[in-house]
Amino acid sequence: MPIQWYPGHMTKARRLIADSMPSQDVVIEVLDARMPRSSENPVVTELRRHKPVIKVLSKSDLADPAITKAWIRFFEEEVHPSPGDGLAPGKVVAIALTTTRPGEAKTKLPELCKQLALHPRGPGKTPRVIIVGIPNVGKSTLINTLMDRKVAKVGDEPAVTKGQQLVTLKSGMTISDNPGIMWPKIEDEDASLRLAFGGAIPDSALDYETVGFWGAKYLLGRYPALLMARYKLKALPETPMALLQEIGKRRGGLRAGGVVDLHKAADALIHDFRHGAIGRISLESPPEPEPERETETVEDDLDELGAPEDQ
Secondary structure, three states: OOOOOOOOHHHHHHHHHHHHHHHOOEEEEEEEOOOOOOOOOHHHHHHHOOOOEEEEEEOOOOOOHHHHHHHHHHHHHOOOOOHHHOOOOOOEEEEEOOOOOOHHHHHHHHHHHHHHOOOOOOOOOOOEEEEEEOOOOOHHHHHHHHHOOOOOOOOOOOOOOOOOEEEEOOOOOEEEEOOOOOOOOOOOHHHHHHHHHHOOOOHHHOOHHHHHHHHHHHHHHHOHHHHHHHHOOOOOOOOHHHHHHHHHHHOOOEOHHHOEOHHHHHHHHHHHHHOOOOOOOOOOOOOOOOOOOOOOOHHHHHHHHOOOOOO
């Protein structure tokens, strides 16, 4: 069952964003570079409608660099809906944001916003920009980067930003920072576990063992060498449970009688992942493009499906 977390204050936050959106020229949606699709909020897509959007992949210094590059290409090549669908084909630009090289975002974003603004406000006018995203994804870090000083509170827990904040850059461009919002119901169980593993859902709402087991299974399949190096393993455990057992033994998770405390083991794995101690890891890759189907006749389709011939 997917992990659900939608506290009451998010209804108010969604209303704030909805009320602000019509007056904005450009939307900056901050995504977690380790899981861009899972951290992409469908509510934002619904509310922004025709607005051009810049996808900022935050925490990209924690993500697999090759996969991050693939995500940037994916977002910029993504097919957008037509105006008849109610969502105009807003321009999408994607850039990576890292804490070690924030200058790229600082210099690129204001210029991109000027280029993408749909309705110029006349000579000397600057675009209005709104920043949105899920909790704990890095919106406040982005604001501080653009302002070149700390104006927004940053924390490791979701829901640090409580209200809307308006800041003005040296260029005169105004930026609205908003509380992180989730969507009311997460349908995809794997997506909810990625969000929980990465820190978008507060620890108080987690079953640590379930989330840790999911993370152990994923990392065993995709990043075994990093696991072996981080936990000094002589051989790769065969199962997620065996991995958690080994982590527990090495990280102070042994109870009386040598029994491993799985909660502590899962906590150690989750903490190490979130802080990049295991290595640069991505939790999902862009979907592969579907192969083009050759033109076929109706008869070909019926033959493929095994339809009986006319008698």
